[in-house]
Amino acid sequence: MTVRIVFLGPLRDLAGEDSREVPAPLGWAGLLDAVGPEVAEQLNEQRVNVACAGKVLGDKTALNAQDGDEVALLPPVSGG
Amino acid sequence: MKDIRLLNSPFIPGVLIGPFTNAHPGLGGVCTFVGEVRGEVDVELLELSHYEPLTLPSMEELAEQAIAHFDLMGMLMVHRVGPMHPGEPIVCVSAAAKHRRGAIDAVDFAMDHLKSAAWFWKREKRNGEWHWIEPRADDYADLARWSD
Numbered sequence: 001m002t003v004r005i006v007f008l009g010p011l012r013d014l015a016g017e018d019s020r021e022v023p024a025p026l027g028w029a030g031l032l033d034a035v036g037p038e039v040a041e042q043l044n045e046q047r048v049n050v051a052c053a054g055k056v057l058g059d060k061t062a063l064n065a066q067d068g069d070e071v072a073l074l075p076p077v078s079g080g
Numbered sequence: 081m082k083d084i085r086l087l088n089s090p091f092i093p094g095v096l097i098g099p100f101t102n103a104h105p106g107l108g109g110v111c112t113f114v115g116e117v118r119g120e121v122d123v124e125l126l127e128l129s130h131y132e133p134l135t136l137p138s139m140e141e142l143a144e145q146a147i148a149h150f151d152l153m154g155m156l157m158v159h160r161v162g163p164m165h166p167g168e169p170i171v172c173v174s175a176a177a178k179h180r181r182g183a184i185d186a187v188d189f190a191m192d193h194l195k196s197a198a199w200f201w202k203r204e205k206r207n208g209e210w211h212w213i214e215p216r217a218d219d220y221a222d223l224a225r226w227s228d
């Protein structure tokens with residue numbers, strides 16, 4: 001019964017790891033708690049997106065990840 | 081045809097463009113853009129990371145938009161990921177169409193979207209240290225050209 005949080009781009013350096021498993025279900029408040037203060041501060045910025053189960057959330061604060069879901073933290077892209 | 085790929089090893093654009101062109105008998109024009117890792121002082125390595133569940137599907141969607149909007153016969157969109165050296169091709173976009181304008185504009189459109197809206201993160205190694213590359217204001221301005 002877990003959710004996998006994936007840290008992308010510069011957030012990977014801030015988190016100190018590629019991903020982290022946390023208990024399911026996972027909402028916005030739980031996510032902020034699970035990632036530590038530095039990543040949480042970034043997550044609160046509008047330019048950082050969150051995807052759940054392969055879909056980018058229109059409203060990331062409505063996150064509701066279930067067992068087996070992957071939650072990706074997406075900082076601004078630096079382009080192809 | 082739509083040929084969209086992420087590659088984690090070096091590629092030769094010509095090897096892809098030949099078969100892509102041949103796959104569209106009756107075409108009026110093919111336009112191809114190849115982007116390479118710029119050779120800049122101090123830059124030893126460029127690394128592009130992506131997120132598998134989003135990056136390739138978003139490239140597929142971008143190609144579909146370009147095909148519909150510019151009335152293309154086909155689009156090729158190939159992007160490198162992983163570590164690469166200056167001088168290596170990083171991206172290749174090719175559009176086949178009945179008429180040149182559609183092909184040329186479609187490549188411009190696809191590149192502007194890849195540069196500013198595709199799920200890629202870049203960092204470069206200078207003097208043995210990695211530095212993340214921040215989004216550029218110019219890239220957003222380029223993207224805005226296509227919104228009307």
